[in-house]
Amino acid sequence: MAYKITDSCVACGTCIDQCPVGAISEGDIYKIDPDKCAGCGTCADACPMGAIVEG
Numbered sequence: 001m002a003y004k005i006t007d008s009c010v011a012c013g014t015c016i017d018q019c020p021v022g023a024i025s026e027g028d029i030y031k032i033d034p035d036k037c038a039g040c041g042t043c044a045d046a047c048p049m050g051a052i053v054e055g
Helices: 014-018 042-046
Strands: 003-005 052-054
Touching (some): 014 042
Antiparallel strands (some): 003 052
16 A cells, blocks of 8 residues: 655655655655555655654
């Protein structure tokens, strides 16, 4: 299942470097492309805010 970034995201950028498939895009609000997401959870584990959840 793909992951999603919630409103708790502070755009710190930690998750981008952790995503092995490049599914996360940067911006005012970070987003995970569900078509690219491998569902590995690496980004969720790395997020210091707990802002990435299965979705």
